[in-house]
Amino acid sequence: MSLLDNFIQVGKIGRPKGTKGLLRLHCFLNDNRDINKFQKFYLEDETTINVKLVSFDKKSPLVTINNITDRSQVEGYVNKYIYLQKEKLSPTEENEFYFHDLEGLEVVDQQNEIVGKVASVVNFGAGDLLEIYFIKSSKKEFFRFTETNFPKVDIKEKRITIKS
Incomplete structure (x- = not known):
């Protein structure tokens, strides 16, 4: 089983804080507090872990894993x-997408x-960016993921339209 098939990456565990087993979490969910809505998480090797949001350090969530209290x-x-x-x-709203739904989409111009x-x-904190690999130039470029830059997203057809 490949994690990419049935799972979605929702965070990266950061460095410890203090001596009581707290870890910083770089959370990819819209709301860091949603961590506590889920019973179990998985690591890449499919190990199951329990992650519990305990507090915040500035804006970073601090979590415990499997109730471990030792750094x-x-x-x-x-x-x-x-x-x-x-x-x-949760299912997405209209014009709302999970990152994994966008990755790998064909990019077409307005002439299709x-x-x-x-x-x-x-x-990186200032909004979502799509990294586009352009076939002709064999180069990658970042674009802000806005409706102006990408007027049409079709997940079912696996295509996204970029404004010329």
């Missing part, structure tokens, strides 16, 4: 990605010619 025991989780089963996530592919979707 040395949680250090092995640092830099690991956590996943949820896709079926556990294939010009590239969505290589990745990232958010």
